[in-house]
Each structure stands twice: as C-alpha cells, then as structure tokens.
Amino acid sequence: MSEFQAGGSIRNVVEAMWEDLPGHFAGAYSKLLVRPEVCGSRRIDYRISTYQPKGYVEPHTHRVQEQVYHVLEGEALMELDGERRVVRRHDVVFVPPGVRHAIYNTGLTDLTFIVVTSPPDDAEPDSA
16 A cells, blocks of 8 residues: 555555455455545545345444445345345445445345445534
8 A cells, every 4th residue: 555645546446455344244345445544535435345145234324424336237135214126237326324224235146336435434523
C-alpha cells in the first residue's frame, strides 16, 4: 500500500486482499478499495464484494450511512425492510439510513457487486 497522496491515488483491485468481514457468511468476501485507512478518503467507502452461492450478509441497518449496491455479475435476493427482490447484472440499489437490508446469493454462480457507502463509518455526526 502506498502513502496517502493529497492529489489522489491509483490502485489495482488485485493489490487488495479479500476480507472476511463480521456479519458476512458462507463465502462472502470483500476488498476494501477506498476507505480512510486505505487511501485517506474522508467521505467514501468503496468496495467490491464476491459472494459464493449461499453467501450472504445478515440483515442490518445503518444509523447515518447511505449505500449504493451495483450488481456486476450473478443474481441474488436483496432484502429491504423485510421485502425481497431478485437483483442481477447492472441493477443498482439505493439504501438510505435506517432501512434494514441484506443480500443473499441465491443464484447458481458467484455474485459480484460494488458497494459505495457514505460516510465511511456509521458514527453519528458531531453536533458541535
């Protein structure tokens, strides 16, 4: 990993290790590509995830974070506030704060998608 650069950074996805994150199960892996600790970003968490068939993230909510999921390959069930819908290649899902959500690879092949989250951490903003 290179030093943080004020002018930005360039990184190939192969340079990042697959992470087995809390709340993700059965072959659900992510590469954390843009985050404060990775490249010095302040407002963005950008990751690519690949879930093997049966892989999933448990239902959860975020207090202040917004998320966008962009499915690149495969098919899955996306759950938003208890309702499940099939998502597939090039579907884009917006998840506002407070919406309980999960994604389950119920397809026959690996599911690969991008997740963009802002802000990067789910702490309440300072009121000062």
